[in-house]
Amino acid sequence: MPTYERPLLFIDDQWVPPADNGLIDVVDPATETVIGHVPAGGAADVDAAVAAARRAFDPTIGVAERRERLHRVIDALEKRLPDIAELITAEMGAPVRIAQTVQTQVPLAVAKGIAEVVDTFDFEERIGNSLVLREPYGVVAAITPWNYPLYQVVAKVVPAIAAGCTVVLKPSNDAPLSVFEFVEACQDAGLPPGVLNVVSGPGRVIGERLATHPDVDFVSFTGSTEVGARVGELAGRSVTKVALELGGKSANVILDGADLATAVKVGVGNAFLNGGQTCMAWTRMVVPQSRYSEALDLVESAVGRYTVGDPWDPATRIGPSASRSQFDTVRGYIERAQRDGARLLVGGAEPVRDVGFFLAPTVFADVDPASELGQEEVFGPVLAVIPYTDHDDALRIANATPYGLSGAVWAADDDTAIAFARGVQTGQLDINGGAYNPLAPFGGYKKSGIGRELGRFGFEEYLQTKSLQLKERR
Secondary structure, rough: OEEEEOOOOOOEHHHHHHHHOEEEEEEEEOEEEEEEEEEOOOOHHHHHHHHHHHOOOOOOHHHOOOOHHHHHHHHHHHHHHHHHHHHHHHHHHOOOOHHHOEEEEEEEHHHHHHHHHHHOOOOOEEOOOEEEEEEEEEEEEEEEEOHHHHHHHHHHHHHHHHOOEEEEOOOOOOOOOOHHHHHHHHOOOOOOOOOOOOOOOHHHHHHHHHHHOOOOOOEEEEEOOOHHHHHHHHHHHOOOOOEEEEEOOOEOOOOOOHHHHHHHHHHHHHHHHHHOOOOOOOHHHEEEHHHHHHHHHHHHHHHHHOEEOOOOOOOEEHHHHHHHHHHHHHHHHHHHHHHHOOOEOOOOOOOOOOOOOOOOOOEOOOOOOOOOOOOOOOOOEEEEEEEEEHHHHHHHHHHOOEOOOOOOEOOHHHHHHHHHOOOOOOOOOOOOOOOOOOOOOEOOEOOOOOOOOHHHHHOOOOOOEEEOOOOOOH
């Protein structure tokens, strides 16, 4: 396995050492070996990066220039996708075929979707005697997680640059290498100095300094609800805007009359995508009591196709948990679910291999919707199957968590599914297997977050609104 050394921060278009010259180990979760290092930046590095971003911010930058920058970034990124896919497999264990498709092609589609929005967006609008202007928000702090390292960065940095903002990016310490590759792509694209800056390091140091920095205008964070609440609290002290994309405990609701076999097959695939390390995973399968036994048989059959193994093997569908910490967390949830009385259908808490953070895909039946497993985000390959008695009961179960990020509804026809979906308190729902849309808004209800990402709605988060009242309509 090659090593990947990234000892420098990127500030003001220069690769520079961190103030204290510390480094953070990057560990391959499949082998538990150190495969590289990134800088352990500090508060002084954040200050330098924010200062560079503030100098680079020009609220009068023309739309044509923004579009040109954006298209150059997309072209440069596309050339580096094979290398980025390799890094994602190495640093967080995504199976190679997932790294080469979902982990890299989806971010490219998201970036191209933003370009499509910008190419047609109206930055000025007349409303009566007012001229309404949409202007860049300013200096953006982007704090991203490890589970989809390129996607999460693209979903924040690309619309920010397209809006005319400047960015200080803080990647996760568990999967930072692919982010540094993305930064090099942006450097290849010829972004002006200070438009994009990257400071890696401890979250409590880098993230908290960004959230409280007086020259940061907008903090966009993706991660756990607990940390997101802390970011919001810190930013709120200075009335800094925040967008928070947080946890989920999404329900896959299968109504009477739905194609049960298809709904179960697709639902299992969604729950175990990326080893279950997906905020929008459908981790609760809600099925009619009258078809419960049939559903469990279908689930068990579907899970048998999810091979766990070497992420570099094209046949592997589930790789390791991304870190020792996440591995231990998921095992704890499985063990407690068994003690709470849930019936283990397949899988379990025992490691699949002696080396690496590998767990088998795990399914529990007879899960109490009010239990820990029915309520909390596990972020691993663990699915809870829950029966319901009627549509009202199904809706109660779907809404009975503090989260509301994603989910699905299956029915005999789209009208029935849509009618049910209108009552589900969540930000996005797939109807009878509806396809992913990179232009559709994504974000949460309740404790799943604030604000939206992707497409026009995500782009508008990075714009402020100014109204000019004119004497008379012209």
